[in-house]
Amino acid sequence: MAPSLLHPPSQLSPAAALQLSQQAPAVLQNSPSTVSKSPFSALFSASETPELWIKYENLLLSCLRTGDELAAKQCLERLVARFGDGNERIMAFKGLVKEADAQHNGELETVLKEYEQILRDNDTNIPITKRRIALLRSMGRVPDAVSALVQLLDFSPTDAEAWSELADLYLSQGMYPQAIYAMEEVLILAPNAWSVHARLGEILLMAATAPGAAGASYQKYMAEALKRFSRSIELCDDYLRGYYGLKLVTTKLLKESAKLAKQAEEDGLVLPDTNTIERLNELATAKLSEIIRHSTAQDRGWRGYDQGEVAVARELLSEDSSAASRIER
């Protein structure tokens, strides 16, 4: 899939981001530099569309990422000319460019101070709040970032982006139960997001394999991880990460099936019986190899997979088969 300027570039690979930012001169030249506010000239010039501004925003992000600060500043100038200095979104972009310009930590501190000043004047400026949190995080002050996020989520608990950032922060600190809680909040806001289901499954799996977890809580985590991965596949067939996680969980469970205690819990998260786990494992293996085969052959309709993810899946499968052959011998 070719990268498009109409989608936010946060998930792109470095190569794709570079490709986008190399379009900058063409885009900057071809689009009108300013859209006049006078209604009479607006009648005769090309009409402005929301897509144009989305393009500028994404181009700005890509350019900053690839170090083309000149083009980024041009984009910013046009955005400011259109929406004014006071727009919350634009303020966040301005801060972002300043952050990119900063040479050392002292300058970043200045930017941080500016953010705090803005927030003192207007404490519901969510884009700036988020920028401040991201800056705190990138400066390594994770506890501050967490407390700022918790504060943001206290007055705006319907912000899925903030919840998932919080989950990520907690996860980076190894606080699994908190990360799981935050991820569940994301699911409340987007109950059909299969990627979030799979991500929650991954966090649960990490929580289960962390050194602290043992006995009943281990089984509970594994059971829920299994179910989360299954749900993500149910929502999106051919979801590579979902199958990968399912394969991991079931393989692990099968290895330990002897020492798993029978549990009878009332909250509905019981591990399925060994037979079901085995069948799930087979399903995941078959589907993974199918995805790998089609994706390597570049078949029609199978091209969207990330090459890195496919490679990892292949590794997992070959490990698995070598282990199986060892047992047979």
Place this chain on the structure above:
Amino acid sequence: MAQVPVQTIHRDPQLFYWILFPITAVMILTGVLRHYATVLMASAAKKLDQKTMREQRSLLHGINVRGNSHALSKRSFTARRDALITAYESGAYLKDPERRGQAPPNPMSDPSSMEGMMGMMKNQMAMIIPNTLIMSWINAFFSGYVIMKLPFPLTIKFKSMLQAGVATKDMDPRWMSSISWYFLCIFGLQPVFNFLLGSDNAASQMAQQMGGMAPNAGQMFGPGVDPDKQFLAEAENLAVIEHYSVLDGVEQRLLEGIKV
């Protein structure tokens, strides 16, 4: 039965140029004007202070938990439900907790709520004023002309409506006056506006009238609504929900559903 002879009326072709086209053009242009006027007059989303935002979004959060509870496991849902119910009932999310239990302020005295009403008024005005203006304009200039013949027969009852201003007893009700062309335009120009302005335009009066009837989201936090009562109602809704998780039996569904 003798066939009723088809009435023919000789009309000056100039009628078309001086009545039909002006009315149609004016109708289309008013639609376009109304669209842009609405866009211009749309007041920017009102700035909320942190406390108000917290109050509103906390309530929305509760509604989301209730609506999407199926995505959670039973244990997480119960924990959330208990926490939310306690918070709602104790009024932890209220903007000013000490004013709890008092009657809500009169919406007329609150300047911020007046603004919302003004917005509604403005929309109504944008609809009513052009219509009255155009109708009186047509009545003043073009009444008394018969301009067109409908291609389908109508019963005699339509006569008074279609031929307003034309006092001819025996004329076939298919003949129509300029005012009835105006009405046809009101109903029939919708596709034209769709084509000109994009499909979610503000020119269509029908859509606006529909929108006026449906309760919109803005009213939920509108003036005169006691947030404490809303919170208590939501707590009750949460308490009675019968929880079901999509995770129950998902493996079985998966094994049955997906064929490799």
Place this chain on the structure above:
Amino acid sequence: MSSERELQISPIVQEAVMNNSKTLYNLQSLTASLFGVGAGILGLESYSGFLFYVVCSLLTTMLFYVLRVAPTSLPSGKAAFDASRYFRSQFEFWTGGLMNGLAGFILTWTLFYGLVRA
């Protein structure tokens, strides 16, 4: 309850459904106006005019089905003339066009009938 559960297990994305029906609505209202032009120029009167409209709008929906819906809905195991892969209600898909475009049809029909037969 069971149908609600089914909906939660295999959800329907509201935005996509809205987008689909909006596309269909735009197509129908625009073609209805064009059919009005046709009927007016042909000089159709009363029943034959309405019949023309019904036949033409059904034909539009049919074409829409054959060109846009059928290529993906037939392989996914739906029966022929079943548009439920993209639209909520069958009835609405096949007959909604008649209602949506009627006002526009009458307007252009009257206009062009009047212009041609003046």
